[in-house]
Amino acid sequence: MYVSHLECPKCSLTYESERLIQLCVCGSPLLVRYDLNKIRTVFSKDSLLNRKPDLWRYRELLPVKKQEHIVSLGEGMTPVLHLKNIGPELNMPALYMKDEGMLPSGTFKDRGAAVGVSRAKELGVKVLAMPTNGNAGGSWATYSAPANIRAIIIMPKDAPAINLKEVSVKGADLYLVDGLISDAGKIVGRAVSQHGWFDASTLKEPYRIEGKKTMGLELAEQFNWEIPDVILYPTGGGVGIIGIYKALKELQELGWINDKMPRLVSVQSTGCAPIVKAWEEKKSESVFWDNAKTMAFGITVPKALGDFLVLDAVYKTDGCAIAVEDKQIIKAQQMIAAREGAFVCPEGAATLAAAIQLVKKNWIKADDTVVLLNTGTGLKYPQTVETNPPVLQPDDSISI
């Protein structure tokens, strides 16, 4: 393993990486740093040729020391689809979508959980706890099971039934709370300090980002190390955009890609857009968004712990932040399904809605290579589709 240390991006304090740690003493999330000079001598693009198509193909850039600690369900190397039907019509002939629905739990949360749980196992964690709106809980339950880690998952009582069921079947300890994810978070906070459990909440441990980072590594490889011009990312906690940015910086330091960065776009919903507001006001941090509400449940995060890192990535890459309405999300979801065949989650659909707006504003140009990040499968969101098909009798005939 090539981890050199952990570093606070806020106060620059460093920590050694072989002990269990949560946040920096200043309250900021910690980032994992690697000995990239050493990695450069042992890891090359050719190393990848014979490796399996999962995220562990980049193991030199991941924080697990021993192979035996890795828990894997084959996650990673999700496809990048060229949206050949809708792209040209929308004046984006080079429009692509990275489809994170094709992961073990149908969501990009699996990446953070695969790496986070593997590292937690390596560092001796026996019990972890986390609040969730649903998908992250499913993913951490997924990997905790083979890792023999007991997972305590708390989610709002109105979370989708499929999320409750997947957490339960995977053997985690599931609790509901008569409240919001923030209430779940408070219960978790009290419990971890009382019982000494590991807190697996978003960004409260350093390794989830490393898993999410692999989206950036894969995109670079899948575009043959020629970075696309624009990447649109639906932003709740923002771990993915932070991870993609970190991945590309590391690849630059390794000399695998040139200095060009993609313009990173943080996509939110008009019902919960703290990052967008901060970006519009040129702030470096966001302000808590009151009465957050959007059908894109996964990006209903009123104030993200890593907001300053998201904004930093957007500013440094000449990106932008943009909010879309729920009705635009639904329309985009239907468009991707009916024209390209992919049933995406509302958060993923939001990125297409945003791209359409950015073309109108001429911020995205026809010669840009544009990548939408679809963070999960629509199969976990049946409530987003209404249908009322005709019912036939066995003797009926049909025509069109």
Added chain:
Amino acid sequence: MYVSHLECPKCSLTYESERLIQLCVCGSPLLVRYDLNKIRTVFSKDSLLNRKPDLWRYRELLPVKKQEHIVSLGEGMTPVLHLKNIGPELNMPALYMKDEGMLPSGTFKDRGAAVGVSRAKELGVKVLAMPTNGNAGGSWATYSAPANIRAIIIMPKDAPAINLKEVSVKGADLYLVDGLISDAGKIVGRAVSQHGWFDASTLKEPYRIEGKKTMGLELAEQFNWEIPDVILYPTGGGVGIIGIYKALKELQELGWINDKMPRLVSVQSTGCAPIVKAWEEKKSESVFWDNAKTMAFGITVPKALGDFLVLDAVYKTDGCAIAVEDKQIIKAQQMIAAREGAFVCPEGAATLAAAIQLVKKNWIKADDTVVLLNTGTGLKYPQTVETNPPVLQPDDSISI
């Protein structure tokens, strides 16, 4: 493309492959034959090294002529997981599961649909129709959308809501029938003959098998061209087991693998076990199974059009056929989820239940390499999991 002709496995009649065709005049499904001598000169294991991890990496062994006709959502190269926790406990240290849940629609049906629709597009199909219990309809709707083919899908009115929704959102024409899949099939039969639509029902066109065949090609590659000892496959229409057998025969003819065949196990439910009954009676065809009923909806096929091909594959490989009870299926599903982290569909879980029985009968031995074929994600089967978690108030505390 290296297709030489189509061949009837029952009466041996041959057909040329460049026109649209459904069944043989004798009523049997047709099989695609290739010029393997020619393929041997242009295609080698090394050809695979730089190809993307999807099923089109085996394009020389697939029936699509022009690249531009391929509709793809990145399907294929699903992971093979070593079940390290439950395998040793069940006296199968080399127990593996190929996880077909990680496909665009969460089901192995995507393979047949990707190849079937691509070839249908190539041959000029504008409208296709099919009956389905749910998943196949979802998959054919998935690929028909980007192929600009109009898909008419008919399913029983009590099919799971998620299947209705995914077919609808993908823009297919969805009808329900107040009856069984056989009633849907009759409506489709009348409609295709009346309107000249393409009939995409199971095995009524030759190309779906070719897509399913890629499970066998992938397994061979993933086991480094050393074929495992036993493959267990949940059998409804049986297209997958027919396809795997066909794939391995073709690889043998190419000289990529040796003469060893895996023992193929056809797994059914005690509520619908026509293949098992035929195998026990050493018959070459099955008899219609009355009052078929099992929670494993996908294998509720009372009489498969390709039953004689399934039985042939089982006999020729010294395999067997075995039925399991619904309660064993549920138990197996929970075991895989809670110990290995994978939420599998009931059909996939049935293969573990069957393997456990075959170990008891000493038919599977401890030194056998055993592969379970999980045909889809459990996320499409929320009804298989019951959960009733405690509801907390925000001020509550928890402990374990």
